[in-house]
Amino acid sequence: AQSVAQPEDQVNVAEGNPLTVKCTYSVSGNPYLFWYVQYPNRGLQFLLKYITGDNLVKGSYGFEAEFNKSQTSFHLKKPSALVSDSALYFCAVTISGSARQLTFGSGTQLTVLP
Amino acid sequence: KAGVTQTPRYLIKTRGQQVTLSCSPISGHRSVSWYQQTPGQGLQFLFEYFSETQRNKGNFPGRFSGRQFSNSRSEMNVSTLELGDSALYLCASSSSGRGLAGSSYNEQFFGPGTRLTVL
Numbered sequence: 001a002q003s004v005a006q007p008e009d010q011v012n013v014a015e016g017n018p019l020t021v022k023c024t025y026s027v028s029g030n031p032y033l034f035w036y037v038q039y040p041n042r043g044l045q046f047l048l049k050y051i052t053g054d055n056l057v058k059g060s061y062g063f064e065a066e067f068n069k070s071q072t073s074f075h076l077k078k079p080s081a082l083v084s085d086s087a088l089y090f091c092a093v094t095i096s097g098s099a100r101q102l103t104f105g106s107g108t109q110l111t112v113l114p
Numbered sequence: 115k116a117g118v119t120q121t122p123r124y125l126i127k128t129r130g131q132q133v134t135l136s137c138s139p140i141s142g143h144r145s146v147s148w149y150q151q152t153p154g155q156g157l158q159f160l161f162e163y164f165s166e167t168q169r170n171k172g173n174f175p176g177r178f179s180g181r182q183f184s185n186s187r188s189e190m191n192v193s194t195l196e197l198g199d200s201a202l203y204l205c206a207s208s209s210s211g212r213g214l215a216g217s218s219y220n221e222q223f224f225g226p227g228t229r230l231t232v233l
Contacts, residue, residue, distance in 0.1 A: 043224035100147050101170045104157035
């Protein structure tokens with residue numbers, strides 16, 4: 001079975017400061033890891049993914065995430081937060097293979113304060 | 115390319131009725147997955163279709179079913195609606211074939227969802 005934990009329901013950060021949204025995972029096998037963002041009344045937008053290769057993954061809108069196998073983590077980061085980054089962020093995992101069954105974390109509401 | 119489209123965007127039904135939701139994937143995408151999003155349970159995988167075949171199914175009762183047509187459009191059906199079926203139903207499409215660095219996984223692109231309210 002695979003699972004994802006996002007330990008923080010809410011993260012507040014001041015505009016211009018760095019932000020981190022935490023994610024840890026549990027899978028049997030090699031993980032494929034993803035971050036998605038959801039704005040109110042919208043579907044999910046893909047930010048970035050880790051499949052293999054470099055542990056530091058760069059994605060859309062200046063976001064990046066670091067895959068840490070020993071800590072089974074995949075934290076989302078951005079060097080300088082914008083008010084427009086305020087949204088609900090989801091971490092997701094699946095295992096290698098052709099199935100596209102994502103297991104999502106519970107989500108973290110990010111609020112960037114002006 | 116046009117994104118994933120879902121119709122209708124909003125639905126109100128009463129208990130015991132059935133409902134059909136539709137999803138049109140991104141052109142060229144052959145995989146369509148469905149997810150249910152509720153405040154209590156979060157995002158949960160329902161099923162995935164590829165080339166008109168169900169490849170994977172989540173832990174939902176048999177009242178939830180789906181199908182995929184030859185043009186990759188997909189529908190999901192919920193019969194005998196219950197109050198707890200009120201949710202945002204999201205459809206996601208993905209291309210087949212190989213992704214980055216030899217992986218066989220390509221990310222999923224989500225539609226805006228159908229908001230189902232069961233009264």
